[in-house]
Amino acid sequence: MSNAARSIGLLLFFAALQVFAAPQTFEQAKIEARQFVYYDQTQAGTFYCGCNWQWAGQSGGRVDLKSCGYKTRSQVSRATRTEWEHVVPASNIGRARQCWQKGGRPNCNKTDLVFNAMEADLHNLTPSVGEVNADSANFRFGVLPATPKRHGACDFKVDFKGRVAEPRDEVKGQIARIYFYMHDRYDMRLSRQQQQLLMAWDKRFPISDWERERDKRIASRMGHSNPFVTGERRWTLNHKNTADGIVSKIPTSHPASLVKKAGASTGKIRGNRNSRVYHLPSDCPSYDAIKPKNIIEFSSVAEAQSTRFRKAGNYR
Known part of the structure; x- marks a missing residue:
């Protein structure tokens, strides 16, 4: 694929994100994960x-340690709060992008739209005890039969020296299917050893009712499901990635000369993700003043209002 075609594909991809109101930053993703995915799951338990x-604040939470027999290992403040865990670690995501080599996460946030989409992908986010999020770091997954638990009754094991973590059985299958999704969609490499382990977990630990419901809720925000949850795709050894999240296929009925940049006027109702205000395409002086990165487009007033956007007050 030529650079020009790839650029056009990227523009189409991010225009699609705006239509579906998918989060485009990690900060926004955390808020949407609370509001639209995990809003009623506080008694269902943190991931690991x-x-x-x-719930506390816009996207955080205070952990009931007694409810799970959790004992703090070393970080008291992080043990008592929830954090949004990237199941596929953010550093692993970053290393798949050139921006990471030139300044790490801050540089990627400033310069790479694809990295921001990967970091904000709701399919990869789960609520976790903060200390466990820290202890799991960017370790690979494995089986640790001789390693003791370090967090009380929490069934999570970590080998700091070997940089390996083993989660509880209840989430092993879900982890596998999230890994398959992220690596397939964003064209990331997965070692043969990790493929074999995750394929075994996928087979042994089938999809739960909550995993299916979670996928439906996320799809309503992202515009697409995890195909490894819906059954549309299966991971096999040395899987060939689709890279759906890197470029979007260019419709033959839309030549390059007709493709508009994300943020260009489309005649749709336009929301500002910062102010949570929506603007109509006519008679509103602020319609074209919204920064492209803050634009969310809606097909109707009802759709805008259903996501808690309010009408702008500066119409002529």
């Missing part, structure tokens, strides 16, 4: 430990 929590 199964602890209950109470």
Whole structure:
């Protein structure tokens, strides 16, 4: 694919993100994960430990340590709060992008739209006890039969020296299918050893009712499901990635000369993700003043209002 075609594909891809109101930053993703995915799951348990929590602030939570027999290993403040865990670590995502080599995460956030989409992908986010999020770091997954638990009754094991973590059985299958999704969609490499382990977990630990419901909720925001949850795709050894999240296929009925940049006027109702205000394409002086990165487009006023956007007050 030529650079020009790839650029056009990227523009189409991010225009599609705006239509579906998919989060385009990690900060926004955390808020949407609370509002639209996990809003009623505080008694269902955090990802690795199964602890209950109470919401606090826009996207955070306070962990009920007694509910899961959790014991703090070393970080008291992080043990008592939830954090949004990237199941596929953000550093692993970053290393797949050239921007990471030139300044790490801050540089990627400033310069790479694809990295921001990867970092904000709701399919890869789960609520976790903060200390466990820290202890899991960017370690690979494995089986640790001789390693003791370090967090009380929390069934999560970590070998710091070997940089290996083993989660509880209840989430192993979900982890596998999230890994398959992220590596397939964003064209990331997965070692043969990790492929074999995750394929075994995928087979042994089938999709739960909550995993299916979670996928449906996320799809309503992202505009697409995890195909390894819906059954549309299966991972086999040395899987060939689709790279759907890197470029979007260019429709033959839309030549390059007709493709508009994301943020160009489309005649749709336009929301500002910062102010949570929506603007109509006519009679609104601020319609074309919104920064492209802050634009969300809606097909109707009802759709804008259903996501808690309010009408701008500066119409002529």
